[in-house]
Amino acid sequence: MELFEQLKNKIIGKNKTIVFPEGEDVRIQGAAVRLATDKLVKPILLGNAQKISEVAQANNFDLSSLEIIDPATYDEKELAKLNASLVERRKGKTDADTATKWLQNVNYFGTMLVYTGKADGMVSGAVHPTGDTVRPALQIIKTAPGSSRISGAFIMQKGDQRYVFSDAAINIDIDAETMAEIAVQSANTAKVFDIDPKVAMLSFSTKGSAKSPLVDKVAKATKLAKDLAPELADSIDGELQFDAAIVESVAVSKAPDSKVAGQANTFIFPSLEAGNIGYKIAQRLGGFEAIGPILQGLAKPVSDLSRGANEEDVYKVAIITAAQALQ
Ligand SMILES: CC(C)(COP(=O)(O)OP(=O)(O)OC[C@H]1O[C@@H](n2cnc3c(N)ncnc32)[C@H](O)[C@@H]1OP(=O)(O)O)[C@@H](O)C(=O)NCCC(=O)NCCS
Numbered sequence: 001m002e003l004f005e006q007l008k009n010k011i012i013g014k015n016k017t018i019v020f021p022e023g024e025d026v027r028i029q030g031a032a033v034r035l036a037t038d039k040l041v042k043p044i045l046l047g048n049a050q051k052i053s054e055v056a057q058a059n060n061f062d063l064s065s066l067e068i069i070d071p072a073t074y075d076e077k078e079l080a081k082l083n084a085s086l087v088e089r090r091k092g093k094t095d096a097d098t099a100t101k102w103l104q105n106v107n108y109f110g111t112m113l114v115y116t117g118k119a120d121g122m123v124s125g126a127v128h129p130t131g132d133t134v135r136p137a138l139q140i141i142k143t144a145p146g147s148s149r150i151s152g153a154f155i156m157q158k159g160d161q162r163y164v165f166s167d168a169a170i171n172i173d174i175d176a177e178t179m180a181e182i183a184v185q186s187a188n189t190a191k192v193f194d195i196d197p198k199v200a201m202l203s204f205s206t207k208g209s210a211k212s213p214l215v216d217k218v219a220k221a222t223k224l225a226k227d228l229a230p231e232l233a234d235s236i237d238g239e240l241q242f243d244a245a246i247v248e249s250v251a252v253s254k255a256p257d258s259k260v261a262g263q264a265n266t267f268i269f270p271s272l273e274a275g276n277i278g279y280k281i282a283q284r285l286g287g288f289e290a291i292g293p294i295l296q297g298l299a300k301p302v303s304d305l306s307r308g309a310n311e312e313d314v315y316k317v318a319i320i321t322a323a324q325a326l327q
């Protein structure tokens, strides 16, 4: 069965509540109406009630079955509770005045609905850049037990080809330890999407073909990742160039002893520059559908979107987010 059909079957009728802070956006409204009609999730739209209704009218959307919250007119007592909970969570880092300002921002407001359990997950980023979308989650929801950092993976799909690209969203300049943790997180993400992970730690060098501290970093990250997840030791290899990772004939000449080279399906980039540029090239020139970024290592599901996302992307990311909320 196709991946999204499987995910839909998992979440249908489970009534997972997903908050969409960008409720004024036409792509968000279109996806939310479809998700509610298909009984996949219970959407909550955030935003200015008047603007939400204008967009809905202009596009003939029937939002009558959706919950709409305008943070500017939210019940005072409930707002005070969110404020107190936020200050408590931030343990001396954020005072009540700052919390008041933060709660006027839809991404902070939505994140607090997830943190306090009113929503099971959040999908945002069709309008806001990634930093503004995910910062509230980093500050409030924080990492899941066993994770020391959050990273962002894309599922890249074309026909029956399916790959994981990480980190393409969050950690700007990574050291070997971070790259190793991202590799293990991404192998787990691959399994969720029915991919048997073969993880390539990417570089501009294959097995010492170039000498540079940047190459040493990826070789060290490979060793650390195997130490972190010994059960994956035979499924992670590096450092590998992208051609050696994916093309068998190149792997034979560049990395003949590798159990991953030529068959990799999970690609760990050595920096956010490489990862973010790489996924957009595969998407825009290679014709791959890019689903994500899926945040890895967060204690509760919050998903970012690219501002280039369309309604279908929002619909699919919301399905993934609801499926994460079931775990
Ligand atoms: C994610 C990002 C916004 C965080 O930057 P920032 O807000 O300046 O981060 P700070 O260092 O001030 O940290 C803010 C909080 O988040 C936490 N945090 C930051 N990065 C984290 C990570 N990768 N994992 C877990 N927590 C993280 C910090 O510990 C801090 O928590 P605290 O306030 O409780 O102490 C930043 O790394 C970024 O802009 N990344 C690139 C995003 C992007 O543009 N991607 C391309 C498009 S997808």
Ligand SMILES: CC(=O)OP(=O)(O)O
Pocket (backbone or CB within 6 Å): 125, 128, 129, 130, 168, 169, 276, 292, 293, 305, 306, 307, 308
């Ligand atoms: C994931 C990503 O690159 O997001 P955006 O296109 O919004 O910057």
